[in-house]
Amino acid sequence: MEDRESQCNVSQTVEPAPCVLIVDDEPDILELIDITLSRMGVQCLLAETLAQANQILKEEAHRSLRLCLTDMRLPDGSGMELIRTIQAHYPSLPVAMITAHGNMTCAIEALKAGAFDFLNKPVDIKTLRELVTSALRLTLEKPAKVTTFSQHPLLGVSEPIEQVRRMIDKLARSQAPVYISGESGTGKELVARLIHAKGPRADKPFIPVNCGAIPADLMESELFGHRKGSFTGATSHKDGLFKAAEGGTLFLDEVADLPLDMQVKLLRVIQEKAVRPIGAAQEEHVDVRILSATHKDLAKKVAEGEFREDLFYRINVIQLHLPSLRDRRSDIDVLINHFLKQLASEMEVPVPRLTDSARDALNQHDFPGNVRELENILERAMTLCDSQQISCEDLSLRMSAPSAKPSQARDTQSSSDWRDEFTYAQEIGLEAYLETIEREMLTHALNETQHNKTAAAALLGISFRTLRYRLKKLNLE
Structure with a gap:
């Protein structure tokens, strides 16, 4: 009988109401927020000074607090001090800044310091409820942990x-x-x-x-x-x-x-x-x-x-x-294997094998179109290859360093070559394609001048400063 009663008592145990710390020296603001949140089933702890807020944090932060709302200006300090304290000692506690209407400078400063969100004065009730609801959802819901990189949609093993x-x-x-x-x-x-x-x-x-x-x-x-x-x-x-x-x-x-x-x-x-x-x-x-x-x-x-x-x-x-993909080359093999399996599943064919030379070529390619370009290259190769083995020729890679001057090479291209170039530009995007051409021009000019940057700039008809800027932009320094 006692066991049944104890079980009944356990089943009737109710989770404690979420608690929010409100820090503001204006009694009207404190009262408004307190009444609004109470109607949402939220308990409010009120503080008018930075010292009172810090004391409540020490006593309550590890038990029931789910959010802190703080005014920017306090009698004995700043709301920014409180945000930094919470970030340093209670990083799992969201904190939102209450700012004067239109003071976006303070709002942005608070967000950069780690604030969850901001709230303008005069306080809009609907906005307040939305902010609190989002914060409570954040602290009460526990997202599933990702244990290995293969389970993460963002594939790769590199440090970047x-x-x-x-x-x-x-x-x-x-x-x-x-x-x-x-x-x-x-x-x-x-x-x-x-x-x-x-x-x-x-x-x-x-x-x-x-x-x-x-x-x-x-x-x-x-x-x-x-x-x-x-x-x-x-x-x-x-x-x-x-x-x-x-x-x-x-x-x-x-x-x-x-x-x-x-x-x-x-x-x-x-x-x-x-x-x-x-x-x-x-x-x-x-x-x-x-x-x-x-x-x-x-x-x-x-x-x-x-x-x-x-x-x-x-x-x-x-x-x-x-x-960029060239800045995390250790991820290329991971992405190759992923795309081959994904494409094979979509095409309902066995997963093809890359020859060693094809894999080496991909690992050495610059990929101006990055991951999207890699996927397009593999999809084209799987569509065009005649066997379950993808060779280097099947990849149809464009080389980043031309054997002749780019302008001369393009002048002698046939209409079919130009169609190929246009298709390639569509695949990787116009900006990436133009960047490829720029990279070719700069590389050729540097090779022609034995890497004399002053001479290379003169050859290209640009200033030395412009050349340095473009080399840095394209990681060619």
Whole structure:
């Protein structure tokens, strides 16, 4: 009988309510947040000073705390001090900054210091609830651990790719905007999907947008939506991609291709967390995390006046650079084996074998198109080879160093050769293809001048400074 009663008591045990630490010296703010969170079933611990907050952290952080919300200015210190303390001593505890409305400088500084998110004053109740819900989901849900690299969608065993994996895990715990840089074909969208999948928004939409593929006159409607009758052809209401990503992540690929007028509107959306559809009288709240990427040099675009500096700093709160395949050559064999198995499964054929010379050729190739180029090369080779063995000839690799001057070589090409070149440019992307040509020109000029950079610059008709910049850009120094 006693055992049955004890079992009943155990089954009726209720998990303790999640607890949030609120730090602000304004009683009205404390009361508003306390009432709002109490209605969500969340217990609030209140502090008006930095000293009180630190004391509560020492007593409660390892037991029930799931989030800390702190004001920027406190009577005895700064909210930034509290963020740094939490990052140093309680790294698993998310912390969000409460900032004055429009003070994006403080918000960005907090995000760079490790804050989970930020909240503007006056506090919007809906935004507050969304922030707390995301933070609680982050601390209560435990994602499955990846035990070996083969189970991780981002394949590789090299140290550069291990660093990327560690950074992904860290970024997944934040709501800060992330700028993913890297050459074409390095896997920027894959990384963005992993950041989303490992974070608290994983059960919400992930919406990728190629900013370079949307016509300029349709971009505002595509991103923000429109109302019926707002322009010719608007026969019904349409929600934009920001609304489609509600609660989840919007991935702005090739963000450098955004027209300047759209950059202004995007900056406002990010700062205000609201969109105004074309033809609408009022803005509509959106809860979206922004991830962006481009293979172009965005800082250079800013310097040339082609990209807004304020938007650059807003989306580039945290930068994640993806290494090129030639900078992680120890991963090439891993990727070869993966793609051969994947392609064989799709084609419903046995997994082919690479000859030693073919594998060596791939390991020595520069891969201007990176992982995407490797996959395309193997797919083409499997389609064209006549046996279950892929030879070096089946790979049809383009060599990075031409035997003749590039201009002369191209002048003598037949129309079929040009079609091959055009197909290759489509495979690896125009930017990567042009980079290949530039690499050939620079390499040839250096060889012609016995690596005399001054003479090479004169041969190419460019300044010595420009030559140095391009050599550094292409890792040819």
